[in-house]
Amino acid sequence: MDVFSDLVRGVRSHGSLFGVSVLRPPWDLRFDGGAPLTLCALLSGAARVVPQDGPPEPVAAGETVVVRGPAPFRLTSEPAADVDPVPWRPGRAEPGSAPPGASTLVVGAYPARGEIGRRLLDALPPVLRVGGGESGDVEDPVLDHLAAEVAVEAPGQQAVLDRLLDWLLVCTLRTWFDRPGGRPPRWWSAQRDPVVGEALRLLHTDPAAPWTVASLAARTGVSRSTLAERFTDRVGEPPVTYLTRWRMTLAADLLLERPEATVAQVARRVGYADPFAFSAAFRRVRGTSPSGFRRAVEGPADAGDPRAPGAPQRGWTSAMGPNPSTSAAST
Template identity: 65%
Template sequence: MFDDLIRGVRAHGSLFGSSVLTPPWALHFVDGAPLTLCTVLGGGGWIVRENHPPEPLRAGDTVVVRGPETFTFVDEVGTRAEPVACGEFCATPEQGGTRHRLGWHDTAGDGPGATTLIVGAYPVRGEVSRLLLDALPAVLRVPGGGTGDAVLDHLAAEVALDTPGQQVVLDRLLDWMLVCTLREWFDRPGGEAPAWWAAQRDPVVGEALRLLHTEPAAPWTVAALAARCGVSRATLAKRFTDLVGEPPLTYLTRWRMTLAADLLAGRHTATLAEVARTVGYSDAFGFSAAFKRVRGVTPSAFRRSAVG
């Protein structure tokens, strides 16, 4: 399930930057991107948001900030530096985006006290990936020393180069860093990960979730799903509800409607009947009734609002 949710969240060169900062400095990230990942390769600073306590960010740490709220990265709380506005439009258009060597606040070097910051702003495409946003706090911070350290080593080596294809490599490394950060945050001791995160690791419920996600249009019943998972109907129903928080078929309906919402928004020429069949409904009427019950609007109204 996590794979489905993260699939639509990808870095792109026009939303990527790297800076070597010498105090005092203040970078104000003004775009309010759905997700912004900040990783410190060296040095440190503070994430400051309006009406929230400052969040420290030290060498090796990674912070993910959920939009649309903007934030500032500063050398110290109360810095005397004038904020430099940073975002998509700080890119260099003739190069198709912000290259790391043309970062938002270049300096002459990386002398004493300098901080090297890697930033990726992530658009979030579609309703499926929005389920991931719903599971995240406004700010999550993962300290260095975990699974992301290997990615940091690769990032540090790559930003020191200037070679063909580098932007693609940096983007994919940033995606790797985001996945490692989210997994580590969900797995942290005493954390409050969404129910589906832990449920994926249950041998029975995890298999049921995998089947529902890979075969959403199949004519599922609880009995059929239980048979595929190798347990009784009663065992699956109880175990699934206990771990996920709702019965299997209720979950399936919500998942189908999430997929349908992306199809309605992304495939403008698809008829309602075609969308209905894709997500497991034999006719448009039954699909429309289910969609309105789950999403609160008819499929046609949702499509108009999505493409308008």
């Protein structure tokens, strides 16, 4: 499994809040925060995204915007709306064509599950915008499929929309990471190195295996010194250090998702036969013991903090925007 596939599995549309709105200008939608990641695809019309901290950015038909939470932001009609912002809520527009001059907006407010999702979010800017043709195609097949699906109502539609949103998110992030002059995270660029990319794939496919620099070097067909130097140069840290941090990320999620599991059981799942060695590594990486981490996070989660790893996704706005033709529905 490659790094990106492993990280993006922590952010999926199943369980997200979903909405399709047909908006006649002027309109102004307020997203009050709480969602770790919000994807907005503008199928028709024109808009601008207004982050809490930062300048407004125009959004054209066929463009997709991804906003990293939990800070609030707004989407307004273009030119600027002279109306009071109204909270967005999940819902479905009635199937059919948008009237002339209207904007058709598809929104997915994603939960980010645990520490795996958090590592992907940490690699993203507060706002990123990708045009429909940036992948090299004149038409965007993902948006074409999405527009066709929201225009009708058919059995199994919600399952189709879930998968289309996942598809759109993955394609949007890949296009943004690969944009000319961009500064993608180091693990993204490292995946294209034939040696380092293979080493990363091995570590993510079987993180609990007893990997050493020597065993990784043997599997990738280079010497130990070559692998260590090349991996550190491309990724920014040595292979074993990277593996330890990834194991602790997996362990953190296991501690929260499986409260019945003992520390020894979690240790074995991530490649440690000795729970004391695992606890020492966890404390070194996370700054607290496994048990202490579990206790500390259970408090915020019980309080409904959507930013806490494993916490229930609460506090997402649910109110109708202006002039939409919607009926209540959510993923």
